[in-house]
Amino acid sequence: MDATDPIIEMRNARVTYDDGETFVLDDVSMAVERNEVVGVVGESGSGKSMFASAMLDAIPDPGRLSGEILYHKDDGTTIDVLELSPEELRKFRWEEVAMVFQGAMSSFNPTMKVGGHFEETLKAHDADVIEGMARAEELLADLYLDPERVLDSYPHELSGGMQQRALIALSLVLEPNVLVMDEPTAALDLLMQRSILMLLQELQEKYDLTMVFITHDLPLVAALADRMAVMYAFDLIEVAPRDQLIGDSGHPYTRALLNSTPNLDAPLEEMRAIEGQSPAPINVPSGCSYAPRCPLATEECREVDPEFYETGVGHSTACHHWERARETIDLNFEAVEDDAVGADTEDHA
Amino acid sequence: MVNYYVRRTARVFVTIYLVASLTFGLVRLLPGGPFTLLRAQLLRQGVPADEVDARIANLQNIRPDAPLWRQYIDYMGALFQGNLGESISLGEPVVSVLASAAPWTIFVVLVSTILVFVVGIFLGSLQAYWEGSRFDQLVTGVSISLMSVPFYVVAVIALYIFAYQFGWLPTAGTVANGVERELGVPFVVSALKHSVLPILSYTLGAAGGQALAMRGNSIQVLGNDYVQVARLRGLSDRRIATRYVARNAILPMYTGFLLLLGFRLGGTVILEQIFSYTGLGYYMISALNANDYPLMMGTFLVITVALVLGVYVADLTYSKIDPRISAGESDEAY
Numbered sequence: 001m002d003a004t005d006p007i008i009e010m011r012n013a014r015v016t017y018d019d020g021e022t023f024v025l026d027d028v029s030m031a032v033e034r035n036e037v038v039g040v041v042g043e044s045g046s047g048k049s050m051f052a053s054a055m056l057d058a059i060p061d062p063g064r065l066s067g068e069i070l071y072h073k074d075d076g077t078t079i080d081v082l083e084l085s086p087e088e089l090r091k092f093r094w095e096e097v098a099m100v101f102q103g104a105m106s107s108f109n110p111t112m113k114v115g116g117h118f119e120e121t122l123k124a125h126d127a128d129v130i131e132g133m134a135r136a137e138e139l140l141a142d143l144y145l146d147p148e149r150v151l152d153s154y155p156h157e158l159s160g161g162m163q164q165r166a167l168i169a170l171s172l173v174l175e176p177n178v179l180v181m182d183e184p185t186a187a188l189d190l191l192m193q194r195s196i197l198m199l200l201q202e203l204q205e206k207y208d209l210t211m212v213f214i215t216h217d218l219p220l221v222a223a224l225a226d227r228m229a230v231m232y233a234f235d236l237i238e239v240a241p242r243d244q245l246i247g248d249s250g251h252p253y254t255r256a257l258l259n260s261t262p263n264l265d266a267p268l269e270e271m272r273a274i275e276g277q278s279p280a281p282i283n284v285p286s287g288c289s290y291a292p293r294c295p296l297a298t299e300e301c302r303e304v305d306p307e308f309y310e311t312g313v314g315h316s317t318a319c320h321h322w323e324r325a326r327e328t329i330d331l332n333f334e335a336v337e338d339d340a341v342g343a344d345t346e347d348h349a
Numbered sequence: 350m351v352n353y354y355v356r357r358t359a360r361v362f363v364t365i366y367l368v369a370s371l372t373f374g375l376v377r378l379l380p381g382g383p384f385t386l387l388r389a390q391l392l393r394q395g396v397p398a399d400e401v402d403a404r405i406a407n408l409q410n411i412r413p414d415a416p417l418w419r420q421y422i423d424y425m426g427a428l429f430q431g432n433l434g435e436s437i438s439l440g441e442p443v444v445s446v447l448a449s450a451a452p453w454t455i456f457v458v459l460v461s462t463i464l465v466f467v468v469g470i471f472l473g474s475l476q477a478y479w480e481g482s483r484f485d486q487l488v489t490g491v492s493i494s495l496m497s498v499p500f501y502v503v504a505v506i507a508l509y510i511f512a513y514q515f516g517w518l519p520t521a522g523t524v525a526n527g528v529e530r531e532l533g534v535p536f537v538v539s540a541l542k543h544s545v546l547p548i549l550s551y552t553l554g555a556a557g558g559q560a561l562a563m564r565g566n567s568i569q570v571l572g573n574d575y576v577q578v579a580r581l582r583g584l585s586d587r588r589i590a591t592r593y594v595a596r597n598a599i600l601p602m603y604t605g606f607l608l609l610l611g612f613r614l615g616g617t618v619i620l621e622q623i624f625s626y627t628g629l630g631y632y633m634i635s636a637l638n639a640n641d642y643p644l645m646m647g648t649f650l651v652i653t654v655a656l657v658l659g660v661y662v663a664d665l666t667y668s669k670i671d672p673r674i675s676a677g678e679s680d681e682a683y
Contacts, residue, residue: 058581090583099581106574109593110673111600117582120592124583154672170582 006031006072007178007210008055008097013067015050015059022281024063025050026234032178034072037204037211039225039242041218041257043278047234048214049102052182055212056093057081071096074177095125098171100164102183107167108155114166115151118173125174132173139169142206143199161192165199172203178210185220193217197224218261222246227314230254233279233289239308240315247331250311250322253290255329271332288319296321296328354665361661368653372646373424377417390640433650434643438635443647446632451651453523454621454628457544458613461551466606468556473563474595480568489564492557500616504550504623511546519543521625547624551613559602566598573597600671607663611656 008031015025025047032038042048050059059065069081073096084092093099101107108117115133122132137147143165150158150166158166164184171179181200185193201224204211215221221228222242229239230251238251249255259272276293279285288306291297300320308316319325391401427434433443472492476485495503512520519525525539570576571594579589617630625631629648636644668674 056581058577060577093581094583101574101578103574107578109575109579109597111596111671112592113672120584120588121582124585124588156673 005034006070007034008032008212009068009070009072010054011068011070013051013054013065013069015047015054015063015065017063017281020064023284024234024281025054025065026284027067028054028234028236030229030236030239032210032212033227034177035204035208035210036226037213037224039221039228040212040214040231041216041221041228042231043216043257045280046231046278048216048231049182050234051231052099052180052212052214055081055178055180056097056099057084057089058093058099091125094121094171094176095174096176097178097180098174098176100167100171100179100181100184102186105155105160105163105187108163110155112154113151114153114155114158114170117170118151121170121173127174135175136169136173139172139203140166142203143169145169161188161196164188164192164196168196168200168203172207172209175207176209178212180212180214182214183216184213185215185217193220200224218257230257233284234281235289235318237290237318238316240312240317244312244315248312248315248326250309250315250317250325251290251319252294252296252321252325252329254317255325255331259329259332296324357661357664361657364657365654368657369425369428369650370421372649373421376642376646428650433647436636436641436644438639438641438644443643446644447629447647447651450628450632450648453544453626454614454617454630457547457551457620457626457628458610458617460544461548461555462606462610462613464548464552465555465559465609466602468552469559470563470595470599470602472556472560473565474567474590474598476560476564477567477571477594477598478590480564485564488560492560495554495557496561498554500550500554501619501623503553504546504620507546507550508623518546523627543624543626547620547626551616551620555609555613562602562605563598566601567594570594570597603670604663604667607659608656611652611659614652614655 010028010030013025013028014023016023028047028051040048040051050063053059054065055069057065057069065082067082070078071081071092072078079092081089081092108114115136118133118136119129122129133151136151140147140150145162145165150162155163164187168179168184184200185196188196197220200211200213203209211224213221213224225242227239228242228245229236230245230249230253231237232253238245238249238254240249245254246258249258253274256272256274260274262271274293279289279292285292285302287302287304288294288297291301294301298321304320306318306320308318309320309322311317311322392398431444433447435441436443436446439446472488476488479485508520511518519542523540523543524536525543576589576593579593584593614629617628618633619630620626621628621631622634629651632644633648633652636642636648
């Protein structure tokens with residue numbers, strides 16, 4: 001994972017609860033390149049949301065975050081987010097890195113108009129309100145919303161998809177460089193998910209955004225991401241460029257995950273659920289956390305927690321037996337479907 | 350929209366009309382009937398029989414020997430003109446008795462209910478912010494203890510300690526005897542002194558309940574995503590506390606406030622008895638004891654009308670306060 005021009009570098013990030021007894025983010029290191037779209041996938045309870053929150057040092061109490069979160073500003077200086085004073089942190093969030101949450105429906109104050117949220121955000125960051133509101137209107141228009149109507153509405157007067165788009169506009173109103181999205185489309189229907197994704201892609205190009213997109217929906221993020229990362233049991237297990245990860249993943253879990261994904265091309269009988277369940281944060285197995293469920297697990301796996309192996313260009317896999325995994329675990333779909341996923345993201349990769 | 354307000358307003362009048370009819374009927378159902386007892390009382394006092402009959406006939410606008418429907422029409426007609434008849438025991442028009450009594454009751458109920466909410470909201474939100482702290486546990490304990498003690502017990506104890514033992518505050522009445530009944534400093538001071546204990550005992554227990562309600566609401570609101578998002582957006586703690594948490598936590602309590610205002614008017618029946626505080630409740634009890642049924646109906650009517658108006662105002666204004674409720678949809682809520 002040698003980043004050439006990283007914007008955020010996470011180093012040995014750990015989130016603990018109960019005075020270090022339980023880890024919900026276990027020694028995660030990852031660099032996000034400037035202007036790329038990173039998709040982070042993982043099942044429920046794998047620590048995805050913690051990963052997202054860690055980037056803004058926004059772990060909910062009483063969780064404790066340790067490690068380093070380095071942020072490289074546009075002017076070349078580097079700051080450690082965890083070292084910031086409360087006031088600096090307040091400024092950092094939303095001005096440099098903004099975040100969109102799972103529940104757009106519950107992200108707005110129900111007793112305040114949507115426009116009020118934009119105004120108070122601008123005021124809280126001492127930004128020019130008139131200029132900022134003009135930007136807000138442009139953003140809303142970019143997202144195919146009627147700015148005047150939306151700003152003058154209460155949240156409950158908007159549909160779920162409109163709220164989600166308004167929330168995305170709100171997150172971009174201070175022109176952050178990075179947008180972290182935690183399951184931004186989870187509560188929406190398929191068509192709306194799709195269209196929001198397209199809009200995000202347009203926004204990313206227009207505003208040169210770096211995006212970190214967290215989801216449990218692998219095919220969804222595959223349409224958008226340049227690079228993908230897979231989380232399992234509170235740690236990253238594989239990071240690779242999108243096509244590489246889908247077509248030639250080296251981790252047994254990633255391959256199993258791909259095989260368990262509903263797919264029109266794959267016959268139903270070839271869909272494979274992954275046996276067993278992922279560990280709870282209190283008893284993560286020593287050694288490789290996937291070993292108890294892994295068909296390839298050996299004594300080595302149970303004893304030694306695998307480091308990342310270089311398994312291709314920009315491709316890192318935390319598995320001792322990545323070569324064997326590629327040989328023995330067949331993917332139940334043809335990798336060629338990538339063309340259909342989104343040829344227009346190709347040039348970013 | 351207009352339609353809703355018209356319908357809602359019409360319902361107020363229908364309700365009041367029904368209440369008036371009900372009081373008319375209920376009082377007449379009292380065992381022995383109001384006049385039988387009065388007659389017996391007067392006779393027992395040695396008043397000659399014809400004089401008793403004459404007095405009863407004179408007493409008011411209702412002729413007790415007329416058929417019931419006739420009495421009803423007379424009663425409603427008089428009521429419509431604002432004539433509630435004449436009090437049997439006091440020998441004064443009921444309206445003037447009520448007019449002199451109502452301000453005291455309204456004063457005590459209004460002040461104590463506002464205090465209940467102010468204290469409750471203040472304590473409750475502090476508790477929510479320091480959830481699980483010593484302070485939280487202490488206030489919760491005290492609140493529950495106070496809630497489980499009825500206000501009249503508090504009243505009797507307070508009266509015993511502060512009025513009889515220490516003599517700091519007067520034991521009875523609304524104003525001291527020597528003070529002239531006109532607006533001036535001595536009058537106001539005396540009135541305030543007399544109202545301290547009733548207000549205190551009427552506030553204490555209920556405030557605990559509201560504190561717990563506010564605590565629960567606030568904790569629920571604090572757990573909402575929009576509070577977390579607001580923090581991430583860098584809003585000041587002060588703005589989040591007022592505009593986000595307090596506002597959303599207080600909203601559900603607003604209807605409760607107006608309803609409570611009405612209900613607590615009824616509670617003064619006992620409160621004013623303990624403090625011999627000559628308000629509506631006090632007169633209601635003495636009317637009941639004296640079988641003074643015009644006065645009884647009058648006080649009952651005033652208290653019910655106040656409750657009906659409370660609900661009415663709550664219904665009409667709630668949509669103004671909470672944008673999610675638009676008038677008309679919440680229609681038949683009560």
